[in-house]
Amino acid sequence: MKINDLRELLKDKRVIEEINKHLWIESQKAGKSIGIERATDEWIKLYAEGWMRYHMPEKFNQISKRKEKEDEREIKKKKSNGK
DSSP states (O other): OOHHHHHHHHTSHHHHHHHHHHHHHHHHHHTSOOOHHHHHHHHHHHHHHHHHHHHOHHHHHHHHHHHHHHHHHHHHHHHHHHO
């Protein structure tokens, strides 16, 4: 996911609520606050893709198609450099 996609995702109140839940749960496990930065990073790495797939399927499909095109371009670039 690109930074602009993440910015858009973090504007959604539901995402902030999920991050806050993650912060609370993981802080309880650790016995101390893990901090909002760590909670945000972890949530994005662990749950953002699945959350988007379920709650924002159109946006998720758009990002997935863009990623596929970028991957295809990268493969073509590597093949042309390897000749």
